[in-house]
Amino acid sequence: MNQSAETPAGDSPSLEEVRELQELEVRIDDFGFTGEGYVRLHDGWLSVPGALPGELVRVRLQPGQREGARRLYADVVEVVERSPERRDPLCERDAICRGCQLRHISVDGELRFKARGITEVVEKFAGLAEAEQPPVEILTPQPTARGDAFRYRTSLSYRRVGDRVELGLYSPASEGLVAMSSCPALTVQTQRVVGVIERSLQGQNALPWDGEMAREVAAQVEGFEVAPGVEQIRVAVPNHGVGLVEVRLTEARDEAQFEVFCTSQPLASWLGRLVEALPAQVGLAVGSGPYRRQLKEPHRVRIPIGRLQMEVGYDDWIHATLAPAEVLYEAVGQWLEPEPEERFLDVGCGIGTIALLMAPRVGEAVGLDQNQASIESAEINAVGHGIANARFVAGGWETGLRRLAASGERFELATINPMREPLGRRALAYLNMLGVQRLVYLGPSPAAAARDLGALREMGWEIDRLAAANLHPATYHTMLVARVRRASSEE
Numbered sequence: 339m340n341q342s343a344e345t346p347a348g349d350s351p352s353l354e355e356v357r358e359l360q361e362l363e364v365r366i367d368d369f370g371f372t373g374e375g376y377v378r379l380h381d382g383w384l385s386v387p388g389a390l391p392g393e394l395v396r397v398r399l400q401p402g403q404r405e406g407a408r409r410l411y412a413d414v415v416e417v418v419e420r421s422p423e424r425r426d427p428l429c430e431r432d433a434i435c436r437g438c439q440l441r442h443i444s445v446d447g448e449l450r451f452k453a454r455g456i457t458e459v460v461e462k463f464a465g466l467a468e469a470e471q472p473p474v475e476i477l478t479p480q481p482t483a484r485g486d487a488f489r490y491r492t493s494l495s496y497r498r499v500g501d502r503v504e505l506g507l508y509s510p511a512s513e514g515l516v517a518m519s520s521c522p523a524l525t526v527q528t529q530r531v532v533g534v535i536e537r538s539l540q541g542q543n544a545l546p547w548d549g550e551m552a553r554e555v556a557a558q559v560e561g562f563e564v565a566p567g568v569e570q571i572r573v574a575v576p577n578h579g580v581g582l583v584e585v586r587l588t589e590a591r592d593e594a595q596f597e598v599f600c601t602s603q604p605l606a607s608w609l610g611r612l613v614e615a616l617p618a619q620v621g622l623a624v625g626s627g628p629y630r631r632q633l634k635e636p637h638r639v640r641i642p643i644g645r646l647q648m649e650v651g652y653d654d655w656i657h658a659t660l661a662p663a664e665v666l667y668e669a670v671g672q673w674l675e676p677e678p679e680e681r682f683l684d685v686g687c688g689i690g691t692i693a694l695l696m697a698p699r700v701g702e703a704v705g706l707d708q709n710q711a712s713i714e715s716a717e718i719n720a721v722g723h724g725i726a727n728a729r730f731v732a733g734g735w736e737t738g739l740r741r742l743a744a745s746g747e748r749f750e751l752a753t754i755n756p757m758r759e760p761l762g763r764r765a766l767a768y769l770n771m772l773g774v775q776r777l778v779y780l781g782p783s784p785a786a787a788a789r790d791l792g793a794l795r796e797m798g799w800e801i802d803r804l805a806a807a808n809l810h811p812a813t814y815h816t817m818l819v820a821r822v823r824r825a826s827s828e829e
């Protein structure tokens with residue numbers, strides 16, 4: 339049974355006390371890395387999603403805490419003393435959905451949290467003390483609206499509740515599913531696709547595929563066992579107008595079993611209906627890993643980015659949020675200070691957006707990316723815009739940069755825009771051979787980016803501008819943007 343207690347501010351309880359009390363009042367010390375509130379305990383930490391630094395909150399320990407863990411997790415029961423930064427949440431589902439970790443804080447508070455995060459990772463991983471760092475600028479669309487429809491991907495789970503079907507996101511705070519078609523954080527296109535999936539299920543009081551049907555199939559197939567979890571079909575909807583619905587069968591373990599799943603009547607007819615109902619640019623795939631079948635190919639689409647109309651296919655990476663991305667692209671052009679005769683290298687070019695935006699301002703722009711599909715899209719986009727001084731090459735960080743260096747290419751300017759992994763010292767070393775002097779690093783994972791910045795500093799580069807790019811408002815995600823110059827270069 340839950341007890342209740344108060345701990346005077348400043349008197350932090352121990353892990354054991356928190357476990358015993360289950361429900362207690364705590365003063366939040368600071369933000370954790372992922373935007374949750376955290377409390378320093380005598381011998382560990384307490385993470386409280388949805389609580390803000392300085393607040394006094396009544397919290398309840400979440401069920402299922404790991405034995406011996408030094409970090410415990412609790413939910414807010416009541417905010418006893420509010421932070422002046424606290425704002426009304428973005429939507430009425432706030433209490434149960436944690437998709438947007440910073441939905442309850444003012445825009446200024448969110449931006450300060452993000453800027454501070456950049457300072458901390460640069461100090462920790464790039465080895466540059468706060469006092470030595472340039473001030474962290476903020477790159478965010480103006481005015482910044484909380485609750486912009488910025489998310490293009492969601493996972494929907496299925497479950498049968500009595501004679502009803504629920505489709506949505508599993509909520510961490512209850513066993514229920516949160517419906518996603520009206521989630522204000524999803525892009526309009528993604529909401530539309532989720533709506534199509536929901537409608538395809540309407541009027542059914544049984545799942546197209548569920549545990550019961552699995553057992554019926556199991557009775558027909560020798561060696562087929564039904565494990566717990568077969569009731570769930572997960573549907574992911576990445577989207578920018580172009581997307582893919584993936585129906586994951588949790589139980590396909592061999593080809594024969596997969597075939598039975600796909601052709602079993604309730605599932606097959608539901609999938610058939612979905613193929614008809616989904617927009618042309620959204621594909622449909624069933625299964626995962628080795629047992630996966632594409633039932634409908636997604637069409638390519640055109641997306642406006644600044645003055646460009648970029649063609650994108652499903653296998654291409656592009657920003658989830660366009661308005662903030664445009665602010666970012668604008669900053670890249672300004673920060674690089676290009677001269678008309680200089681050559682520009684776009685490392686991790688994707689569909690070629692940065693190279694094509696830079697091409698009119700430089701002598702030549704070259705894009706490098708390991709994704710062959712994106713290189714083809716980039717070429718299509720260059721031809722489509724009549725841009726003749728941009729070309730694109732396929733290759734990994736190290737091999738691609740080495741080949742460019744080996745063939746005697748030279749560039750004054752570059753951007754580096756990886757995913758969430760650092761490039762590493764060996765790949766970065768080629769930048770010196772390529773003659774690069776000014777570089778803008780766009781790091782979706784600030785810690786990974788700061789590691790690369792640390793390696794560059796060791797090789798004689800200097801960070802002279804820093805920014806936190808707010809590409810995902812209301813979440814803890816921040817992009818680290820840094821301008822780095824080769825200190826030893828003669829300009």
Ligand SMILES: C[S@@+](CC[C@H](N)C(=O)[O-])C[C@H]1O[C@@H](n2cnc3c(N)ncnc32)[C@H](O)[C@@H]1O
Pocket residue numbers: 655656657685686687688689690691692706707708709712733734735736755756757782
């Ligand atoms: C964040 S996206 C950047 C896309 C592009 N700069 C834009 O603004 O649209 C990262 C890109 O890095 C590429 N990439 C990831 N790992 C790579 C590697 N090891 N070598 C080369 N490219 C890689 C991906 O294919 C992807 O297109």
